[in-house]
Amino acid sequence: MSTLFLIQFLNGLQLGVLLFLLAAGLTLVFGIMDFVNLAHGSLYMIGAFFCATLTFWTGSFLLAVPLALVATAIVGLVVETGVIRHLYQRDHLDHVLATFGFILIADTSVQLIWGPEGIAIPLPEALQGQVQILPGVIFPAYRLVIIAAGLLVAFGLYWLIGRTRLGMLIRAGASNRTMVSALGIDIKTLFTAVFALGAVLAGLAGMLIAPITEATIGMGNDIIITAFVVIIVGGIGSMKGAFIAAMLIGLIDTLGRSFLDDMLKVFIPVNAAETAGPAISSMLIYIIMAAVLALHPQGLFPPKVR
Amino acid sequence: MSEAAPSAAAIKEFTRPPSLLGKSVTGRYITVAFMVLLLVLPLVAWFTGNTFYLDFSTRIICLSFAAVSLNLILGFGGMISFGHAAFIGIGAYMVGIPAYHGYESGWLHFPLAMGVSALFALVTGAVCLRTKGVYFIMITMAFAQMAYYLFLSLEEYGGDDGLTIYNRSVLNIIDIENKVVLFLLAYAALATGIYAVYRIVNSRFGMVVRGCQSNEARMKALGYNTYAYRLTAYVIAGAMCGLAGALLGNFQSFISPDMMGWTRSGELMFMVILGGTGTLFGPVLGAVAFLVIEEILSAFTTYWALPFGILLILSVLFIKGGLSGLIHRGLKHG
Numbered sequence: 132m133s134t135l136f137l138i139q140f141l142n143g144l145q146l147g148v149l150l151f152l153l154a155a156g157l158t159l160v161f162g163i164m165d166f167v168n169l170a171h172g173s174l175y176m177i178g179a180f181f182c183a184t185l186t187f188w189t190g191s192f193l194l195a196v197p198l199a200l201v202a203t204a205i206v207g208l209v210v211e212t213g214v215i216r217h218l219y220q221r222d223h224l225d226h227v228l229a230t231f232g233f234i235l236i237a238d239t240s241v242q243l244i245w246g247p248e249g250i251a252i253p254l255p256e257a258l259q260g261q262v263q264i265l266p267g268v269i270f271p272a273y274r275l276v277i278i279a280a281g282l283l284v285a286f287g288l289y290w291l292i293g294r295t296r297l298g299m300l301i302r303a304g305a306s307n308r309t310m311v312s313a314l315g316i317d318i319k320t321l322f323t324a325v326f327a328l329g330a331v332l333a334g335l336a337g338m339l340i341a342p343i344t345e346a347t348i349g350m351g352n353d354i355i356i357t358a359f360v361v362i363i364v365g366g367i368g369s370m371k372g373a374f375i376a377a378m379l380i381g382l383i384d385t386l387g388r389s390f391l392d393d394m395l396k397v398f399i400p401v402n403a404a405e406t407a408g409p410a411i412s413s414m415l416i417y418i419i420m421a422a423v424l425a426l427h428p429q430g431l432f433p434p435k436v437r
Numbered sequence: 438m439s440e441a442a443p444s445a446a447a448i449k450e451f452t453r454p455p456s457l458l459g460k461s462v463t464g465r466y467i468t469v470a471f472m473v474l475l476l477v478l479p480l481v482a483w484f485t486g487n488t489f490y491l492d493f494s495t496r497i498i499c500l501s502f503a504a505v506s507l508n509l510i511l512g513f514g515g516m517i518s519f520g521h522a523a524f525i526g527i528g529a530y531m532v533g534i535p536a537y538h539g540y541e542s543g544w545l546h547f548p549l550a551m552g553v554s555a556l557f558a559l560v561t562g563a564v565c566l567r568t569k570g571v572y573f574i575m576i577t578m579a580f581a582q583m584a585y586y587l588f589l590s591l592e593e594y595g596g597d598d599g600l601t602i603y604n605r606s607v608l609n610i611i612d613i614e615n616k617v618v619l620f621l622l623a624y625a626a627l628a629t630g631i632y633a634v635y636r637i638v639n640s641r642f643g644m645v646v647r648g649c650q651s652n653e654a655r656m657k658a659l660g661y662n663t664y665a666y667r668l669t670a671y672v673i674a675g676a677m678c679g680l681a682g683a684l685l686g687n688f689q690s691f692i693s694p695d696m697m698g699w700t701r702s703g704e705l706m707f708m709v710i711l712g713g714t715g716t717l718f719g720p721v722l723g724a725v726a727f728l729v730i731e732e733i734l735s736a737f738t739t740y741w742a743l744p745f746g747i748l749l750i751l752s753v754l755f756i757k758g759g760l761s762g763l764i765h766r767g768l769k770h771g
Contacts, residue, residue, distance in 0.1 A: 167571055169703075214750060223571055224517050225753050228710055231703045232749030239743040356582060356699060363575050410590035417583040421564050424576050428568045 134268050139389045140382065141264075145274050147381025148281025152336035153358035154365070154373040155288060156329025162305045162368030162434060163325050166215065167223050169230040171333050171358070172351025173237035178203045178334025179346035180241055183250040192255055196338050200331050207330025211323050219322070234352065241348050249345035277339045284335065285374055292370060301325060305368060305434065357384070360420045366430030376431065380416050387412040457635050457717065463768050468718050475725070476624055483617060491616055492688075497728050498623040499685040504708040504720035505630050506677035511706070512715035513638045514670050515650030516566075519574045520581030521705050524554045524675050526697030528682020530588060533600045533692045543606030543613070547683050554679025555672050557584070562671035566664060578699055588694040599693025606687055613687060623684050627721070630677055635717055637673065646670045711752060713759030722760050 153175060160166050181202045185195035210233070218229055254273055261269045292298035300321055303311045312318040337351070344350065361380050365372025392408025399407070411418075423431060458465040475494070482490035503525055510516040528550035535545055561580040568576055594600050605613050613619040637643045645666045648656045656663050686692045695701070704727065712723025730748065734741035756763060 161571070167574070214754075217754060221753075223574060224706075224710065227517075227519065227574065227703070228707055229750050229753040231700075231707065232746040232753070234700075235742040235746030235749065239740050239746065243740055243743070352700070356578070359575050360579060363572060363579075367571060406592070410587060413586040413590055414583045417579045417586075420579050421561075421576065421583075424568055424572065425564045428572060430572075 135389070136386075137265070137268055138270060139385055141270055141274065141278065143382035143385035144378065145277050145281075145381070146385055147378040148278050148285075149336045149340055149354070150358055150361050150381050151285060151374055151377035152281060152332045152339075153354065154361040154377050155285075155370060156332040157358055158362045158365070158368055158370060158373045159301070159325055160329045161362070163301060163308075164219050164322050166219055167226040167230070168215075168329075169227055169355065170210075170233035170237060171230075171329065172353075172355030173234055174203060174207060174330045174333040175337035175351040175354065176241060176346070176348070177206055177237065177337070179252075179337035179341035179350065180245055180250065181334070182338040182341055183252050183346045184245075186252050192252060192258075192342065196335075199338055200334055203334030204327045204331050207327040208323060210330075211326040215326060216319070216322070238348050238352075245346075247348065249347035250341075251345045252342045254342045273342065280335075280339060284332070288332075288370065297324070357416065360416050363430055364420050364423050366433040368434040369430070369432040372430060372432030372434075380419070383419060384412075384416050387415040391415070457632070461765075461768055464765065467764065467768075471718070471722065472628075475721070479620060480617065488616065491620055493728075493732065495616070495620045495623055495688050496685070497725055498620070498627050499681055499688060500705070500708065500728065501721040501724040502623070502627045502630050502681040502684070503678050504705055504712070504724045505627065505634060506674045506681060507705050508709045508714065508716075508720040509634050509637065509677070510670055510674045511709055512713075512719070513634075513643065513650065514646045514667060516667065516671060517574050517706075518565075518577040518671075518674075519699070519702050519706065520561075520577035520579070520584075521674075521678055522697045522699075522701035523557065523581035523584040524678035525682035525685060525701070525705075526584060526588060526692075526694065527554050527557055528679035528684075529686030529689075529692040529696055530594070530600075531679070532606055532683050532686040533602050534594055536602050536604065536606075537594060537600060541604055541607045543608040546606045546687075547680060550679040550683035551676040552679075554682070555676040558672045558675025559668070562668050562675070566667050566671065578702065581697060581702055582699060585694050585697050585699075588697070595693070597694065599691055599695070602686060602690045602692065605690070606683075619684075619688060623688070626680060626684060630681075631717055631721070633677070637670075642666065642669070707749065711756075711759055713761030716759070716761045719759055719761040726760060 153171060156174075157168060157171050160168050160171075178199060181199035182192075182195050185198045185202075186192050189195050189198070214229065214233075218226055258273045258276060260272050262272045262275065263269050264275075290298075292301055300311065300316060303316075304318070304321055304325075308318065311321075333351075337346070357380065361376045362373055364380065365374075365376030388409075391412040392404050395404035395408050395411075398404075427433075458468045475498070479491045479494035482488075482494075503521065506524075507518065507521045510518055531550035531553050532546045535541070535549065561577070565573055565576050565580065588594070589597055605619070611618050611622065613622055638647060645656060645661050645663070648659075648661075649663045649667055653663050682696070685696070708723040708727045709720045710723070711726055712721065713719030731741070731745060734745055758765070
């Protein structure tokens with residue numbers, strides 16, 4: 132039981148890390164441009180497909196990832212300058228609708244280019260095995276790599292936003308856009324950079340998970356909803372909130388799915404628990420989100436802005 | 438906050454109940470012609486042996502009705518609900534589940550669909566309406582996802598695979614197994630729904646809800662319990678959409694959790710925006726345009742979603758006020 136718990140805990144962390152990579156981009160784009168990007172999940176999918184193709188071209192997953200990140204950034208740049216830029220001044224409803232259109236375009240384009248089947252990405256041998264993390268507890272090495280990579284990116288973002296000039300502009304842009312622009316900062320370029328950064332983070336998440344799940348069409352459409360739950364629970368626009376909420380949601384979702392029916396058996400008949408368990412665990416994160424919003428309508432860590 | 442006081446003419450304009458069919462005479466003719474065509478064309482198609490068009494129109498009518506109900510809160514109340522498809526699903530399952538257990542009376546199904554949808558709207562709306570802006574958009578979506586996963590996990594009723602409804606709801610005065618009768622019933626429901634929305638938005642209650650859209654703080658200052666007004670509107674819209682779902686479930690004879698996925702809610706929202714928010718017939722126009730374009734494109738290519746997505750984006754960027762706004766402007770200038 133405790134072994135299983137540890138393994139599921141690590142799986143939960145891994146999901147949390149992926150959610151953070153997605154949520155970080157969403158919350159940045161929302162915090163700074165006040166833009167709701169439903170199509171963020173499409174960048175996650177596009178990243179995975181770029182990575183798949185480049186892995187086959189270069190023969191190495193490790194080489195493919197940086198190249199695919201650049202390619203995803205370029206897609207982000209093109210989309211931002213082509214369409215998204217013209218939507219910042221519109222209301223949230225228009226954002227939702229236009230990016231909804233983008234999801235259709237992205238899913239169909241991927242189907243046109245890569246075909247309807249999912250693509251498996253082969254891992255280098257060094258990452259394929261299992262490691263013993265505690266006596267008697269073995270865990271896939273690659274999943275540990277995902278957790279490590281995600282935490283590394285989280286620290287990188289913390290440094291970028293807290294310690295660099297770009298980060299300073301991002302923070303300033305989030306609290307008062309007009310003032311930043313009045314101080315002579317090219318706000319357009321800043322917005323494009325932030326959008327591309329978000330695209331890269333989403334693409335990275337897609338690339339990291341693709342060797343486990345395959346790159347598939349529409350892979351972003353489910354997880355993006357969970358990522359939205361994360362930024363809402365965390366407080367939209369807050370990086371700290373996104374990180375904490377991502378870990379929380381990742382753990383609750385994973386642990387709920389594996390242990391909830393056992394826990395319910397303590398209180399209600401076994402049969403009922405086996406039916407109710409899966410039902411409740413798949414709704415769990417939404418129940419938590421509703422509870423958080425009922426108590427804190429602005430999320431757990433609302434950013435102090437505007 | 439130095440806003441100019443509204444002129445006497447503007448106040449009169451706002452408080453005068455507009456006619457059901459709009460102000461301009463040509464606009465009225467267009468609206469009437471549109472609604473008559475929507476009734477007559479499918480029947481003509483059926484009499485000439487093209488049953489497909491009758492079926493397609495029944496689907497259009499059901500979804501139009503859902504869009505009309507969404508418009509009540511989105512267009513007139515400023516509540517951007519991204520989870521409205523949940524009510525379609527709940528309505529449909531309230532036909533499917535009793536039918537599965539052998540209860541086939543429509544006098545049970547339709548009130549149940551409206552009642553359970555209203556209850557769901559009441560419970561979720563009570564939480565949702567505490568939030569504003571993007572939070573509202575996202576929490577309505579989250580509740581719809583909850584409903585989606587709930588029905589997905591109901592193995593007894595097919596879960597992921599959905600549920601087949603072998604016999605349509607039994608109403609002892611009309612037989613909706615007959616396609617034409619079902620179409621006429623759906624059309625009557627839609628017409629009644631539009632009229633209900635017309636009466637609601639021009640009632641004192643509707644005025645308060647519309648007032649909340651333009652300035653909720655001011656309505657509060659006037660002493661209105663805005664939360665209660667908005668929640669009531671939300672519940673009415675939910676119940677209406679539940680009825681639309683029950684009709685759609687009856688028409689399709691097959692229901693699945695897919696009916697309430699978040700992309701469905703997005704499509705409903707799009708129909709309302711495309712047609713024109715806050716107009717009585719706009720959502721119907723939007724639903725017709727949306728589904729007809731989808732049908733035409735999917736006949737040409739399996740990759741229809743690509744041009745469709747491009748059209749969606751272009752319409753957001755360039756059509757202000759939706760199709761009814763476009764027609765209205767066309768009448769003014771032309």
